[in-house]
Amino acid sequence: MRAHARQKLFQRPDKWVVMQSIEIYVGSETTRVLIGPGARSALPDILDTRVRCDRFAIVADATVASLHLPSILAALARRTPAAVLQVPPGEASKTLASAERLYGGLADAKIGRDGLVLALGGGMIGDLAGFVAATWLRGIPFVFCPTTTEAAIDAAIGGKTAINHPAGKNLIGAFHAAAAVVIDSDFLRTLPARDFSAGLAESVKHALIADGAFLDWHEQEAARLLAREADAVTALILRNCGIKADVVARDARERDWRAVLNFGHTVGHALEHVLGFELRHGECVALGIIAENEIARARGWLDAAVCERVRSLLAALGLPTRLPRPVSPGEAWAAARVDKKVRGGAVRCVLLRGLAKPELSVPIERTEMDAAVACLAD
Ligand SMILES: NC(=O)c1ccc[n+]([C@@H]2O[C@H](COP(=O)([O-])OP(=O)(O)OC[C@H]3O[C@@H](n4cnc5c(N)ncnc54)[C@H](O)[C@@H]3O)[C@@H](O)[C@H]2O)c1
Incomplete structure (x- = not known):
């Protein structure tokens, strides 16, 4: 597998948002990572130009949704999600049963091959929603907005997605890198x-x-x-x-x-x-x-x-x-x-x-x- 990474500074035209950007290339997959306060404002651009999806569903844990969903919906502005799918917070949600409920939500929202999953939350949501995106219709793109330190500095990068099995943690999974990772450091302000x-x-x-x-x-x-x-x-x-x-x-x-x-x-x-x-x-x-x-x-x-x-x-x-x-x-x-x-x-x-x-x-x-x-x- 051909793989390399490079790093560059990136400044949005908006005068008030300065973001850092990293492009990660692993084989044929490229992940753009945007980092900075207010980075969520880049989401419409990403959906329009980078992943060019027609329909998308947001997957979030209920705690994160209660804190940050309104600001995500506001940032998305003209792009309305076809569904907002919530799971209870915590590792207990990283299961095949949760994945199955999310598949049902994607089916109801008519998320097809040109659709996308937008994951909002910590490493648990990244792993679960990433796994669902990796397996729905044999793989649709996903964009991850990490909201914990753990997810922002570790789980969001590298393409590992997984759910747990009674026999052990992360036993069922897939490599499926996010098409984009939007790390808005303001999200971390509400973390205990x-x-x-x-x-x-x-x-x-x-x-x-x-x-x-x-x-x-x-x-x-x-x-x-x-x-x-x-x-x-x-x-x-x-x-x-x-x-x-x-x-x-x-x-x-x-x-x-x-x-x-x-x-x-x-x-x-x-x-x-x-x-x-x-x-x-x-x-x-x-x-x-x-x-x-x-x-x-x-x-x-x-x-x-x-x-x-x-x-x-x-x-x-x-x-x-x-x-x-x-x-x-x-x-x-x-x-x-x-x-x-x-x-x-x-x-x-x-x-x-x-x-x-x-x-x-x-x-x-x-x-x-x-x-x-x-x-x-x-
Ligand atoms: N795929 C990878 O490479 C990778 C790497 C490291 C960890 N992980 C996985 O990540 C998971 C752990 O991630 P985590 O530590 O982010 O836990 P988590 O996603 O379960 O989040 C921890 C708690 O913080 C809450 N929370 C999240 N964002 C918040 C915010 N901004 N404000 C207030 N509360 C918030 C959540 O609701 C949850 O209750 C594990 O499942 C682990 O296996 C994956």
């Missing part, structure tokens, strides 16, 4: 503080695997990020989309390099299960980053000073650096052993050999995981 911070763990992950200078930037901008100052949030999203686009362009189908995005996730996912999902995904990733850095430090791969620096940064970004309750030795290991990242019976991690020096698929021992999880209790 805890959810805003949770998404920042993925940003620290991107910095650690790909760009040491971006780690410095987080330290300098932490307070402005938490205050959600528009220029800081736009810069955050832009750099994250660029890093994710670079990784995806190199390995769209997760054959090898894309697994670098699993940094922090081997221990993070295990803790998510052990703690019964009482923490946000991003909060578990923050703990996973600290634990996996500790494994690298114990091997002599990473300086203790870097580990301490990352821990302080995560705390400054409002993320947990300690377990909310004790996790006994072996508990996290048992959860990691059933994770889909296990290969050849070995639990594997992405470990750092320095800033922006990730090593992929490193087998780790139970004793290493136990010691790393113990450091989260200190």
